[in-house]
Amino acid sequence: xxxxxxxxxxxxxxxxxxxxxxxxxxxxxxxxxxxxxxxxxxxxxxxxxxxxxxxxxxxxxxxxxxxxxxxxxxxxxxxxxxxxxxxxxxxxxxxxxxxxxxxxxxxxxxxxxxxxxxxxxxxxxxxxxxxxxxxxxxxxxxxxxxxxxxxxxxxxxxxxxxxxxxxxxxxxxxxxxxxxxxxxxxxxxxxxxxxxxxxxxxxxxxxxxxxxxxxxxxxxxxxxxxxxxxxxxxxxxxxxxxxxxxxxxxxxxxxxxxxxxxxxxxxxxxxxxxxxxxxxxxxxxxxxxxxxxxxxxxxxxxxxxxxxxxxxxxxxxxxxxxxxxxxxxxxxxxxxxxxxxxxxxxxxxxxxxxxxxxxxxxxxxxxxxxxxxxxxxxxxxxxxxxxxxxxxxxxxxxxxxxxxxxxxxxxxxxxxxxxxxxxxxxxxxxxxxxxxxxxxxxxxxxxxxxxxxxxxxxxxxxxxxxxxxxxxxxxxxxxxxxxxxxxxxxxxxxxxxxxxxxxxxxxxxxxxxxxxxxxxxxxxxxxxxxxxxxxxxxxxxxxxxxxxxxxx
Numbered sequence: 121x122x123x124x125x126x127x128x129x130x131x132x133x134x135x136x137x138x139x140x141x142x143x144x145x146x147x148x149x150x151x152x153x154x155x156x157x158x159x160x161x162x163x164x165x166x167x168x169x170x171x172x173x174x175x176x177x178x179x180x181x182x183x184x185x186x187x188x189x190x191x192x193x194x195x196x197x198x199x200x201x202x203x204x205x206x207x208x209x210x211x212x213x214x215x216x217x218x219x220x221x222x223x224x225x226x227x228x229x230x231x232x233x234x235x236x237x238x239x240x241x242x243x244x245x246x247x248x249x250x251x252x253x254x255x256x257x258x259x260x261x262x263x264x265x266x267x268x269x270x271x272x273x274x275x276x277x278x279x280x281x282x283x284x285x286x287x288x289x290x291x292x293x294x295x296x297x298x299x300x301x302x303x304x305x306x307x308x309x310x311x312x313x314x315x316x317x318x319x320x321x322x323x324x325x326x327x328x329x330x331x332x333x334x335x336x337x338x339x340x341x342x343x344x345x346x347x348x349x350x351x352x353x354x355x356x357x358x359x360x361x362x363x364x365x366x367x368x369x370x371x372x373x374x375x376x377x378x379x380x381x382x383x384x385x386x387x388x389x390x391x392x393x394x395x396x397x398x399x400x401x402x403x404x405x406x407x408x409x410x411x412x413x414x415x416x417x418x419x420x421x422x423x424x425x426x427x428x429x430x431x432x433x434x435x436x437x438x439x440x441x442x443x444x445x446x447x448x449x450x451x452x453x454x455x456x457x458x459x460x461x462x463x464x465x466x467x468x469x470x471x472x473x474x475x476x477x478x479x480x481x482x483x484x485x486x487x488x489x490x491x492x493x494x495x496x497x498x499x500x501x502x503x504x505x506x507x508x509x510x511x512x513x514x515x516x517x518x519x520x521x522x523x524x525x526x527x528x529x530x531x532x533x534x535x536x537x538x539x540x541x542x543x544x545x546x547x548x549x550x551x552x553x554x555x556x557x558x559x560x561x562x563x564x565x566x567x568x569x570x571x572x573x574x575x576x577x578x579x580x581x582x583x584x585x586x587x588x589x590x591x592x593x594x595x596x597x598x599x600x601x602x603x604x605x606x607x608x609x610x611x612x613x614x615x616x617x618x619x620x621x622x623x624x625x626x627x628x629x630x631x632x633x634x635x636x637x638x639x640x641x642x643x644x645x646x647x648x649x650x651x652x653x654x655x656x657x658x659x660x661x662x663x664x665x666x667x668x669x670x671x672x
Contacts, residue, residue: 151245153237154646155222158244160544162219163537165244169211169251170530174606176204181568181602184595189586197585198266199287203258205269206291210298211254213391213529215247218305220536221333221394223544225309227637228327230318230655232647235311239304246301253294262286268583270380271295273365273373277357284359292355299348306340309333318636320655320669327635327659328411328418332397335421336390339428343383343390350379374439381435386428388524393421395532396463399485402539403467404660405633406482407474411660413466420459427456437505438512446505453503460496464489480554481631484535487562491527495520498573516576522569526605531561534612541619542626546642549623553615560608567601634661634668 147157148164180201183191192200222240226233234240258264264287267276276288313334317326354376356362363369365376404411411417433441433449441449467489476482498520501507511517534557541549571594576582580591587595629638636653637644653669661668 151241153233153241155226155234155237155240156544156644158240159219159221159223161244162215162222162247165247165251166212166216166219169207169215171609172255173204173207173212174609176200176207178602178606180204181599183585184587185599187587187589187592187595192585194585195263195266198583199258199264201583202265202268202271202291203254206254206265206295207251208525209269209387209391210295211247211251213525214298214302216533217336217391217394218243218302220398220533220540221305221309224540224637225312225330225333226316227640227644227648228330228635229313229316229321230636230649230653231312231316232649232652234308235316236308240308243301243304243308246297246304250294250298250301253290253297257287257290257294260285260287260290262289265291270384271351271354272380273354273357273371273376274367276354277366279358289355289358292351292358295351296348296355299344299351302340303344303348306337306344309337310341318649318652318655322655324415324418325655325658326418327397328400328414328421329394329397331418331421332393332400335425336393338422339386339390339425342429343386346379347383350376353379374436377436377439378432381432382429385432385435386425389424389428391529392524393424395488395529395536396421396460398532398536398539399463399467399489401633401635402481402485402535403470404662405539405631406477406479406485407471408662409470409474410662410664411466412469413462414658414660417463417466420462423459424456427452427459431456434503434508437508450503450505454500457496457500464493464496479538479631480549480551480558481535481539483555483558484531484538484561487558488528488531488535491523491531491565495523495528498523511576513581514576515572515580515582518582519569519572519576522572523565527565527569531565534558534561537616539631540637541616542630543637543642543644545620545623546626547619547623548626548630549615549619553611553618557608557611557615560604560611564601564604564608568598568605569601571595571598571601635659636669639669 147154148161150157152158152161179192180197183189183197189197222234222244225231262279262285265271265276267288271288271291279286279288313326313330323331353362353364357364357366357371361369363371365371365373367373400411400417431449431453433445434453437446437449471486478486498516502511502517502520538549538554541547575591575594575598578591580587626642628640628642631638636655639653640648655669657664657668659668
């Protein structure tokens with residue numbers, strides 16, 4: 121049995137570049153069962169929805185650049201911030217992360233495809249259906265959904281037009297379809313990781329990205345049915361007159377908040393855990409060092425998944441929550457900082473003293489880590505009951521949330537796109553355009569979201585289209601940052617389109633990275649591996665002499 125190093129790319133029966141590319145663009149519009157095609161379908165679809173959500177955000181910031189409500193009607197404003205939050209969560213973050221997981225997990229564990237390829241395809245095609253429903257909900261004659269992405273009753277049960285088929289009704293259908301799609305994906309990922317690993321691929325030889333996906337999908341399986349059930353119950357209240365959450369008929373609107381946040385706060389970890397996995401792949405590669413504390417970093421993802429199920433009540437500190445419950449969930453929320461802190465220290469130790477290369481993927485990952493540390497500090501402050509009661513429902517919460525969801529997650533996703541773009545397309549992106557994109561996005565992120573913290577501490581409420589004049593300066597800065605963020609997508613789009621069509625041919629392993637996905641051609645062949653690899657060592661063996669895999 122011959123040992124194979126990371127640079128021996130012929131290890132797994134490489135096919136020709138032409139065969140690997142399978143370049144018929146029509147397959148991306150078909151009911152493909154190839155996990156790589158499905159992964160790219162998810163990513164591209166999600167990015168189009170990201171642009172739509174970004175347009176909503178720029179209109180909102182255009183309204184908020186002046187204290188008066190003078191750009192759009194208040195009803196349209198309410199509908200736009202509802203759609204912005206919904207599209208960014210259910211149309212961007214969940215699908216794009218599902219796309220990366222689809223593309224990478226089978227390659228990283230040495231599998232030829234996902235466990236249930238047809239179920240995988242069905243799960244993807246439910247995403248465009250949910251997206252179409254969301255867009256329709258914004259345009260129906262009965263009026264758009266205006267209750268925010270959380271859709272709290274009794275506001276979400278109001279129906280001033282009297283139309284049965286109104287925006288809220290269709291919005292709830294879209295959320296339910298998206299939930300079912302994610303549950304199907306979770307079943308597929310967990311089964312694939314448990315049952316389809318290559319010979320020798322023990323759990324502690326899996327890359328941290330796979331651990332992160334596994335942990336996130338376990339949260340999906342336990343939490344998402346609760347949100348889906350709450351959405352269906354709210355739909356019944358809205359359409360057939362049940363009284364689960366309607367206080368006029370004896371229902372309990374606070375119960376819906378429990379249904380909603382039991383999943384929707386763990387959903388933050390569903391979103392951010394795979395991004396932590398992305399950091400754990402990129403930092404060792406561009407530092408040329410093994411990931412510090414690999415096993416502890418891997419297990420910390422499972423710890424985060426476990427703790428995520430006992431933190432949701434911190435969203436209800438001002439909803440009549442008993443004092444003992446406030447104290448309990450304050451402590452559990454603070455405890456999440458322990459496993460996340462372990463990860464931050466491990467990444468710092470990995471980078472420290474390394475032979476750093478600040479190519480575009482590393483820039484985005486490093487920038488996202490800096491923004492995450494700031495988001496973590498504000499998150500700890502929000503877990504404290506006295507501070508949370510003071511700033512609840514203010515822009516301080518919005519600033520924290522967006523440092524997590526844009527500063528960490530979206531910047532981390534950009535790092536992933538640049539890092540695996542050569543593997544997915546067989547082409548290299550243009551480095552100059554990538555670095556321009558990073559600096560515009562990093563500066564825009566801070567200009568947009570940092571001012572929300574002093575605004576919140578001063579008492580400016582969220583979800584308003586007009587405000588007191590003393591808040592104007594910070595809002596002007598935030599709006600300039602939002603417009604800069606919008607502009608930052610232009611060099612990214614130019615780079616991706618030009619590189620995919622005309623970029624230089626990428627070598628199979630342009631980063632000299634260690635991992636099974638880098639041991640096949642770029643793009644990979646249809647079934648990934650002609651012969652399944654035999655894994656003989658842990659990942660992240662930078663600077664070590666041990667081989668990653670062995671050949672039959």
